[in-house]
Amino acid sequence: MVWTETAPGVFQEDFSGVEKIYRNMSTAFSHIEKEHWGIHCVCRIHLGPSFRNRHIVSALREAWIALMTEYPGLSVVPNGLSKVFVVPDVQAADKWADQTFFVESVGNADSIIANSKPRDLPGLFYLPCSSEIVFLSQHWRTDAIGTSMLLDRFFSIVGQPQDLALSQGRRPEVEKISPSLEDAAGSPENEIPELQEFARQYIDNFHMKAVNAGGLPYRGDSATLPAKTSHQDMVLAKDSTSALVASCKRRNISVSAAIHGALAHTFFSFASPEDQLVDYTTVTAVNMRTYLPWPYNSKAHACQTYVASITPTVQKTSDFCESALALTQEYKTWHTEKFSQSLRWIYRYHAERLFAPRPPGLPPSKPPSGVTLSSLGVIEQYLAGDYGDALQVDKFRFGVSMMTRQILLYVWTFRGQLTLSVNYNTAYHEDGMARDVLSRIVATLKKELELELEAVRL
Known part of the structure; x- marks a missing residue:
């Protein structure tokens, strides 16, 4: 399958077979505002000495935008049984961050996960009280190993401002969106x-x-x-x-x-x-x-x-x-x-x-x-956990909403x-x-x- 440009900077592609399955499963309970198999990952971070003169919320938000630049699949949204990608400029990337990056001063990771509702975009939550990062995603977008690798890159960007500087000014490219499993x-x-x-x-x-x-x-x-x-x-x-x-x-x-x-x-x-x-x-x-x-x-x-x-x-x-x-x-x-x-x-x-559909008259x-x-x-194969003197991840948990x-x-x-x-x-x-x-x-x-x-x- 290939992405088709339907308007300048707007691309569309049909969900593949495996993506359709995950998409349909995720929306099966949307009538009661719940998502089945919604991915979540919780990482507790410990900030190192290089963060003494940095604003943690700004650093996390900027790294989150940089991650999307490297992995534009994070900004893809569903449209029926198709996926849509709009090449974001700086303003659109900032708007995407407004829709996906959150600072939660109250509550905890479990309450965020339990109370989450179906969304078309992923979400990244920072909990200052517990020093936790909560990542939420749709399962058609990634999986457990992919989530670990995404967060590893995210923490690497957070810990290395030079990587962040290199990403600024770049625009995500449709060619960087990963193909389906079948392809x-x-x-x-x-x-x-x-x-x-x-x-x-x-x-x-x-x-x-x-x-x-x-x-x-x-x-x-x-x-x-x-x-x-x-x-x-x-x-x-x-x-x-x-x-x-x-x-x-x-x-x-x-x-x-x-x-x-x-x-x-x-x-x-x-x-x-x-x-x-x-x-x-x-x-x-x-x-x-x-x-x-x-x-x-x-x-x-x-x-x-x-x-x-x-x-x-x-x-x-x-x-x-x-x-x-x-x-x-x-x-x-x-x-x-x-x-x-x-x-x-x-x-x-x-x-x-x-x-x-179940044949008429057949009992459930x-x-x-x-x-x-x-x-x-071993998670360290995908998420190193140590990012120099900037930060460490000392707790990891992965799961899906059931x-x-x-x-x-x-x-x-x-x-x-x-x-x-x-x-x-x-x-x-x-x-x-x-x-x-x-x-x-x-x-x-x-x-x-x-x-x-x-x-x-x-």
């Missing part, structure tokens, strides 16, 4: 029967496994409307994190696979005695950036959604190490070149299945209420500490239920890996 992967637009058949089989299998994956108990019924999005976090101490990593290495399993296996055992522990569930399948996010050609696998293309999903299965009868070994292998081998080549058709068929299906998993790895009965488990390591964070909606799950999920995961890791883990709830 970045080189998925052909013409009909190729072999790729179409692969895509159909992939989506048929994906939906069969995802729909039949079972679920956790939830409050309310199919008519209960969502309330506020919330989260519960559990952080391992540095020594415990190191011990967990070492134990996984000795067993030739990845940390992500160990947590995935513990999540499966946790899921089984919630099943009622009459539940005949024989295995556990969950939708798992996977980073596509690793498999994209240069330059799309670099930080230059942070402002785009380059993530896919797979559906690994854990057999109920398998022991922990057996399932973790199988998951480790699946994480290594799930991707093929044919998958990348079929992406355009995969997302076309996926959208058809997701948004197809039971809403899914499983736990989906996204492991971000408006359905599903729980989303994010896992990452930052500053040597592993974090487990569950995102959920308070209309369907109590805080105690979310904490219980985390506690059972950690308890399983302790038992199966024979560890003494020190975990703190935040």
Whole structure:
């Protein structure tokens, strides 16, 4: 797909297949002024000595404008099923900052996230009382890894005024807007029967496994409307994190696979005695950036959604190490070149299945209420955290707003500490239920890996 200039300095492009899915999901609850899967990232910053003679709010706002100059996708807005980009001059860039940069002297990060409403632009909030930066974005615009890379560049600009000076006077260019996942992967637009058949089989299998994956108990019924999005976090101490990593290495399993296996055992522990569930399948996010050609696998293309999903299965009868070994292998081998080549058709068929109208007279299906998993790895790969003597990031949290009965488990390591964070909606799950999920995961890791883990709830 290409951007078309519809007026001087005004460009338009259709959403790609994967972008349409994220766009439609984000607007599914717009009638009650809520956004599903709205991205948020919270970073607590510590200012260094080079900030003694600088005005922090001005520095943050100027760096935010500079970031948009480098990543003009931050100023793209939706128009139906198309995206619109207007090349901003200095005055338009300043107006964009008025619409997207905020200083919040009251409230906290959680209240900003919980009370946010659907928007067409991203947002950056500075909270002076807690020294926190809160980044909000639509999921069709970027993903977790992309968010981390965007904020890394933002903090670099804040810490290096010379970078800011270089950006001033530049105008964003449409050529700098990152292409969709399908285009970045080189998925052909013409009909190729072999790729179409692969895509159909992939989506048929994906939906069969995802729909039949079972679920956790939830409050309310199919008519209960969502309330506020919330989260519960559990952080391992540095020594415990190191011990967990070492134990996984000795067993030739990845940390992500160990947590995935513990999540499966946790899921089984919630099943009622009459539940005949024989295995556990969950939708798992996977980073596509690793498999994209240069330059799309670099930080230059942070402002785009380059993530896919797979559906690994854990057999109920398998022991922990057996399932973790199988998951480790699946994480290594799930991707093929044919998958990348079929992406355009995969997302076309996926959208058809997701948004197809229900046939008249068919009873509503039971809403899914499983736990989906996204492991971000070591955050310092994408967000350094140290920016000379200007500032440091000493706290990181990522999540998405949840408006359905599903729980989303994010896992990452930052500053040597592993974090487990569950995102959920308070209309369907109590805080105690979310904490219980985390506690059972950690308890399983302790038992199966024979560890003494020190975990703190935040």
